[in-house]
Amino acid sequence: MVKVKVFATLIKLTGRKIxxxxxxxxxxxxxxxxxxxxxFEEELKRGFMILVxxxxxxxxxxxxxxxxxxxxxxxxxxxxxG
Amino acid sequence: xxxxxxxxxxxxxxxxKLSESTVGVVGAGALGSWEVYxxxxxxxxxIVVVDRDFxxxxxxxxxxxxxxDIGKPKVEVLKEKFGVEGYFEDLNPATIGILEKVDLIIDxxxxxxxxxxxxxxAVKNNKPWIYVxxxxxxxxxxxxxxxxxxxxxxxxxxxxERPMPTCAVAGVMSYxxxxxxxxxxxxxxxxLLGEEIKSELIFFxxxxxxxxxxxxxxxxxxxxxxxxxxxxxxxxxxxxxxCDGSIQVTPPEKMNVNLENLAGKxxxxxxxxxxxSHFLQFEDDEYEILIFKxxxxxxxxxxxxxxxxxxxxxxxxx
Numbered sequence: 233m234v235k236v237k238v239f240a241t242l243i244k245l246t247g248r249k250i251x252x253x254x255x256x257x258x259x260x261x262x263x264x265x266x267x268x269x270x271x272f273e274e275e276l277k278r279g280f281m282i283l284v285x286x287x288x289x290x291x292x293x294x295x296x297x298x299x300x301x302x303x304x305x306x307x308x309x310x311x312x313x314g
Numbered sequence: 315x316x317x318x319x320x321x322x323x324x325x326x327x328x329x330x331k332l333s334e335s336t337v338g339v340v341g342a343g344a345l346g347s348w349e350v351y352x353x354x355x356x357x358x359x360x361i362v363v364v365d366r367d368f369x370x371x372x373x374x375x376x377x378x379x380x381x382x383d384i385g386k387p388k389v390e391v392l393k394e395k396f397g398v399e400g401y402f403e404d405l406n407p408a409t410i411g412i413l414e415k416v417d418l419i420i421d422x423x424x425x426x427x428x429x430x431x432x433x434x435x436a437v438k439n440n441k442p443w444i445y446v447x448x449x450x451x452x453x454x455x456x457x458x459x460x461x462x463x464x465x466x467x468x469x470x471x472x473x474x475e476r477p478m479p480t481c482a483v484a485g486v487m488s489y490x491x492x493x494x495x496x497x498x499x500x501x502x503x504x505x506l507l508g509e510e511i512k513s514e515l516i517f518f519x520x521x522x523x524x525x526x527x528x529x530x531x532x533x534x535x536x537x538x539x540x541x542x543x544x545x546x547x548x549x550x551x552x553x554x555x556x557c558d559g560s561i562q563v564t565p566p567e568k569m570n571v572n573l574e575n576l577a578g579k580x581x582x583x584x585x586x587x588x589x590x591s592h593f594l595q596f597e598d599d600e601y602e603i604l605i606f607k608x609x610x611x612x613x614x615x616x617x618x619x620x621x622x623x624x625x626x627x628x629x630x631x632x
Contacts, residue, residue: 239526240452240519249524277575279479286464286514286530290471306528308517310470311447311454312631313481314345314424314491 234261234299239308242280245269258282259295261305281310317357328507329357335506336360338416339398340405340432342388343367344376344486345446346422348495351378353420354396356503361398362416364405365389366620375488404620407547410435418505419443420498424480425627426470427551427566433458433466434544442505446498449479451487451521453494456514456530457501460539463513468533480631483579490520551626553619560602560614561622569609571630576605601625 233252243249246269255261266273282289283306289297299305317329337358339349342365353361369383369391383391389400403409405428413419419436421444423429429445436443437460445456445466458465497516505511517526537543549566556562573594580587580596587596594605601621602614609630616622 237526237528239517239524240450240522243522243524277572283528283530286528287533288469288471291468291533291535308526308528309449309452311449311452312424312426312479313447313449313484313486314341314343314422 233301235302235304236261236265237304237306237308239306241275241309242272242307245271245275255299257295257299258284258289258297258305261299262295276307279309280307282307315355315357320357324503324507332357332503332506333359335418336362336416337502337506338362338364338413338419339422340364340413340419340428341422341424342392342400343373343422343424344481344491345448345495345498346420347377347379347388347392348492349420349422349446349499350392350396350398352495352499353502354398356499358502358506361396362401362413363389363392363398364401364403364409364412365422366402366404367624376486376491404623405431407431407435407550410547413441414439416441418502420502421446422495425631427546429466430470430546434538434546436460437465437467437538438542438544438547442511444498444501444505446494448486448490448494449481449484451490452517452519453490453497455494455497455501455516457505457511459505459511463511464530464532465536465539467538468536469515469530479579480628482628483576483583487520493518493520551623553622556612558614560612561616561619563611563613563622563626565609565626565630569607569630571605571607571609573605573607576629598625598628603629605629 234255236251236253238246253264320329335358337353339346342363365388367388369379369386369388387402389402392398393400401412440460442459447454513530515528515530551566552564554562577589585596600615604612611626613622613625
């Protein structure tokens with residue numbers, strides 16, 4: 233199981249802050265989240281950042297980034313305003 | 315000011331050290347004005363502020379500015395109120411040398427592009443800096459100690475392809491920037507006093523009442539803090555005047571703007587627009603704005619570069 237921490241508006245959709253999801257890649261994980269939680273995909277489109285153990289997936293292999301049992305995936309909205 | 319309430323916590327010697335420190339604040343809006351306020355109350359000796367904007371009525375709910383400040387350059391108001399060294403300037407690779415003498419930089423900007431410039435400059439010159447960003451009901455804070463913690467580019471690789479939501483478009487609650495600024499100035503005190511700093515991003519949300527710390531490791535291939543390629547000190551946002559008098563802003567890297575999404579946000583703000591598959595056209599006060607998918611923006615009614623850059627930051631956050 234991969235541990236997924238969701239932030240901000242996503243909590244409203246999942247009902248919980250920490251989720252445990254079996255997934256072999258970030259893409260697979262997202263598909264599972266999309267099908268389990270209605271509105272999740274829509275919400276992510278607003279510009280969330282996905283980190284695997286603190287590393288931005290854009291630096292890894294994007295949606296193909298492999299996930300292992302103990303990995304922690306954080307999905308949160310970066311704040312760019314000021 | 316009598317700082318005796320600080321003494322039981324940090325001691326007289328540390329307070330003296332703060333009074334001998336210089337901190338640079340980039341941007342004097344919601345974040346920047348509160349950062350200056352808290353740095354002043356902390357007893358930091360010298361505060362250097364760079365900002366290119368004037369106080370507007372819409373700034374009042376979330377800044378330290380009051381009604382009588384409207385229309386004045388923000389740096390001038392901060393000079394009057396807190397005795398800062400203020401520069402009414404746009405921060406870019408050509409002007410960033412203003413920060414040469416500061417011990418630490420705090421982010422009060424509203425866009426990723428300027429943050430990448432600050433990051434390149436700070437890493438290159440081995441200066442600690444603190445990334446601070448807010449939106450809606452939440453905020454991010456990340457302390458960056460070059461060579462020790464992850465840098466901003468370890469975390470955010472490039473300019474976002476899709477524009478990041480900005481406070482002007484997505485909104486921000488009045489009480490959010492001051493909280494982010496307070497946390498950032500607390501971190502600044504720790505850095506100035508030589509305390510240990512973790513490589514992490516701090517996230518808070520005043521709506522869900524979350525406060526989270528996400529460990530952010532350094533990236534082995536980081537172009538900035540590992541390879542020392544400071545491309546943002548070389549790249550420029552291109553700003554040119556077209557024959558009809560309008561101003562064209564071209565971002566340093568091609569973007570992929572979701573026009574549909576942006577149109578939806580304009581709708582929420584009650585702004586009428588015209589949308590084609592290539593561009594979005596609308597009016598903002600006296601300006602007529604065209605935004606293309608690539609991030610190119612054409613503005614009619616803007617007098618100069620600064621206004622054009624401000625509008626770009628407002629809608630595309632680049």
